[in-house]
Amino acid sequence: MAVPVTAPANRVRPVSARHFVRLKLRVMGNNFRGQGWRVALFLVGSLIGLWFAVGAFFGLAAPGLVGDDRYALLVAAFAGGLTVLGWLLLPLVFFGVDETLDPARFALLPLSRRTLVTGLFAAALVSVPTVAVLLGLSGLVVTAGVFGGWSAALVSAVGVVCGLLLCVAGARAVTSAFASMLRSRRVRDLAAVLLAVLAASLGPLQLAGVAAIQDTDWGRLTGVATVIGWTPFGAPWTAGIDVAQGRAWAAPVKLLITVVTIVALLAWWSRSLESAMVGAASAGPTRARPGVTGGVVAQLFPRATGWLRRDRFGALVAREARYWWRDARRRANLITIAVVGLFVPVMVNFGGQGFTFDSDQGFSAAGESSPVLVSLSMLFVGLLAAVTLANQFGFDGSAYAANVVAGVPGRLELRARITAFSLYVLPMLAVVAVVIALVLGEPTWIGFMAGALVATYGAGLAVNSFVSVLGAYSLPETSNPFAMNSGAGVVKGMLTLLAMVATSALAAPMVLAAALLGDAWLWLGLPLGVAYGVGAALLGAYLAGDVLDRRQPELLALVTPRR
Amino acid sequence: MTGEHPALALRGLAKSFDGKVAVAGVDLDVPAGSFYGLLGPNGAGKTTTLSMAVGLLRPDAGGAWVLGHDVWADPVTAKQLLGVLPDGVRLFDRLSGAELLAYHGLLRGMDPAVVDQRAAELLDVLALADAGRTLVVDYSAGMKKKIGLACALLHGPRLLVLDEPFEAVDPVSAALIRDILKRYVAGGGTVVFSSHVMEVVQRLCSHVAILAEGTIKRVGTLEQVRGDRSLEDVFVEVVGGRTATGEELAWLSR
Numbered sequence: 001m002a003v004p005v006t007a008p009a010n011r012v013r014p015v016s017a018r019h020f021v022r023l024k025l026r027v028m029g030n031n032f033r034g035q036g037w038r039v040a041l042f043l044v045g046s047l048i049g050l051w052f053a054v055g056a057f058f059g060l061a062a063p064g065l066v067g068d069d070r071y072a073l074l075v076a077a078f079a080g081g082l083t084v085l086g087w088l089l090l091p092l093v094f095f096g097v098d099e100t101l102d103p104a105r106f107a108l109l110p111l112s113r114r115t116l117v118t119g120l121f122a123a124a125l126v127s128v129p130t131v132a133v134l135l136g137l138s139g140l141v142v143t144a145g146v147f148g149g150w151s152a153a154l155v156s157a158v159g160v161v162c163g164l165l166l167c168v169a170g171a172r173a174v175t176s177a178f179a180s181m182l183r184s185r186r187v188r189d190l191a192a193v194l195l196a197v198l199a200a201s202l203g204p205l206q207l208a209g210v211a212a213i214q215d216t217d218w219g220r221l222t223g224v225a226t227v228i229g230w231t232p233f234g235a236p237w238t239a240g241i242d243v244a245q246g247r248a249w250a251a252p253v254k255l256l257i258t259v260v261t262i263v264a265l266l267a268w269w270s271r272s273l274e275s276a277m278v279g280a281a282s283a284g285p286t287r288a289r290p291g292v293t294g295g296v297v298a299q300l301f302p303r304a305t306g307w308l309r310r311d312r313f314g315a316l317v318a319r320e321a322r323y324w325w326r327d328a329r330r331r332a333n334l335i336t337i338a339v340v341g342l343f344v345p346v347m348v349n350f351g352g353q354g355f356t357f358d359s360d361q362g363f364s365a366a367g368e369s370s371p372v373l374v375s376l377s378m379l380f381v382g383l384l385a386a387v388t389l390a391n392q393f394g395f396d397g398s399a400y401a402a403n404v405v406a407g408v409p410g411r412l413e414l415r416a417r418i419t420a421f422s423l424y425v426l427p428m429l430a431v432v433a434v435v436i437a438l439v440l441g442e443p444t445w446i447g448f449m450a451g452a453l454v455a456t457y458g459a460g461l462a463v464n465s466f467v468s469v470l471g472a473y474s475l476p477e478t479s480n481p482f483a484m485n486s487g488a489g490v491v492k493g494m495l496t497l498l499a500m501v502a503t504s505a506l507a508a509p510m511v512l513a514a515a516l517l518g519d520a521w522l523w524l525g526l527p528l529g530v531a532y533g534v535g536a537a538l539l540g541a542y543l544a545g546d547v548l549d550r551r552q553p554e555l556l557a558l559v560t561p562r563r
Numbered sequence: 564m565t566g567e568h569p570a571l572a573l574r575g576l577a578k579s580f581d582g583k584v585a586v587a588g589v590d591l592d593v594p595a596g597s598f599y600g601l602l603g604p605n606g607a608g609k610t611t612t613l614s615m616a617v618g619l620l621r622p623d624a625g626g627a628w629v630l631g632h633d634v635w636a637d638p639v640t641a642k643q644l645l646g647v648l649p650d651g652v653r654l655f656d657r658l659s660g661a662e663l664l665a666y667h668g669l670l671r672g673m674d675p676a677v678v679d680q681r682a683a684e685l686l687d688v689l690a691l692a693d694a695g696r697t698l699v700v701d702y703s704a705g706m707k708k709k710i711g712l713a714c715a716l717l718h719g720p721r722l723l724v725l726d727e728p729f730e731a732v733d734p735v736s737a738a739l740i741r742d743i744l745k746r747y748v749a750g751g752g753t754v755v756f757s758s759h760v761m762e763v764v765q766r767l768c769s770h771v772a773i774l775a776e777g778t779i780k781r782v783g784t785l786e787q788v789r790g791d792r793s794l795e796d797v798f799v800e801v802v803g804g805r806t807a808t809g810e811e812l813a814w815l816s817r
Contacts, residue, residue, distance in 0.1 A: 295679030
């Protein structure tokens, strides 16, 4: 353990990972103090985690319990691999990482980087998801034990623990690296593209998986599983099965692969951690460009908002529009919508029947998706886009005080925010509709697909206007756009779920219409969908604005980070 | 009409957080045209009081009136007459200084041409024009205070409420801010500001109130509060600070 060297006269006691874990537990505990609802949320989150964990446990133990060792390797490789993949990608796309211990806070302490990384790593292990994963994947130990006795079970247990370490290290390394990339103005566009490619590569992977399952060629699948088992994605999970199936020599090699990967990930994390610690004070200086032409009002309005009137509404829209681009946290959300918006419909609509490969035509998947299926996938995209606004005031933090002091009417505020966000989202939705329709080979569907998108998006805006006014929570003021306060994860999850369910209910008529109206819907879908969406959004802003008027100070208190 | 009402009137303002009393019933009358200093040690409730006075924090009890307009019952009129520089609150700092001023001006319903003209003057006078398109988040602490003050002044309010306007400001900028505030008061405006720097208060204020433990301990014109002693002596006496250390902290001197 590295010991910081100071005056030799004083005995300096070494700092170990234990201190970080205790610090994290203490911070979590203090967050709960006197906040009954936080405790309740934490319990609910834990119960949900436990429920999934138990389900996963029995799912993974099933090959052992049934006694069918054909599936043992398959289940271990695929379930384990998906778990690792999920830990890598989900924090980027949906959930963010818990930054109860913000690395920037340790910048001034005389700690070696090694101490810091091991400490933060140990602290990161203390969370509901890690416990849930550990519990769930322990099912593999049962399977290994049934087929290979105690030795296999032991190896499997070691493998599962190593696998968990791999997951956590991977999640930390990836979010930290992307955070520093998104912070730097030079490479942030590169980061966006990388994220897009990463997420988009999920699509083909899934297609391959579906195609493989449809072939029900177990031999080939087992081949795939064997390959996965030798990558870091599957190595820790399959080691125990290998022992059970008589390949004991493979186990140490696989564990070695895992350990090397963990060390590499931690090294990667430690590099980006440094930039996070130093860069926390500022988001990187912009070059001062004097000699600005035009008045200050002209400077406020981005070119795309030139058509707006120079009044309160215009100022609010212009400021929001600038923020969606300049604030790393918001920009990360926009990128997510763009990426997920494209690849989820592709997966849903092609996943149903899989690709057919013709030697002369290449990949084709034309003509097999149905309007209902497409509408459903559009519903998801619209939902996802709108739910980004569920904590729109949390993005502002205490800066929202400016609007409270100026006495901005709630309805105006919400309408302006919706308008600014739509400046980015509506073009994206249009692209989604056109691209998906063309890929499906059904250009005539563009109309009702766009209609379904706008209708869901509008209904979602209405729902999320309420959620954002009533259920706002503060975001930590760190430079990591993926960071969340401890406990906020559950809040965010619940609110998102609530908003999504409500939006789905409101948007259901679009899917029903697609199912019942047949060809007429091809033409009616666009005008009716757009009218429905715009109407819903305006009505939502109207009603929620009234609520906002009555609780502006309370909202400000909710979004102001506690210090 | 401004002569009939005090520029700011607080009646029985009280607030507690999680059962801990922050402000325990504050009554205050700020005469129009005065330069009012709200003095108090850290944690006395200055920020909480001023936040309730301007409509940022809902009081548990009591009310606030700006030139006779109830801040909580008739916020629109009251807020039009108010300019506020909050402390410990972020600005919309991912805008440049110019953009921020334009935002505040339009948000107050001002004519764009007037915003342009006044913002250019303010940026010039406060020596912020050189910053160009630098985002406010990259400003120094002193520059942030100055741009915040510019935002509060832009719409020509009748009453300025400033929370710690001289904190983290270098002497040159502080002198500049003092001059601007003096001119504003000379022109018929009213300033209320909080501080714990005696020297500044003594130099600027016509009236003083000392706030400690959530209540007003002394109030009146500077002369009334000070008497024939220095303001600092009165302050320390009222607040009840301790003086000098003896044996403890001996290890510091080595």
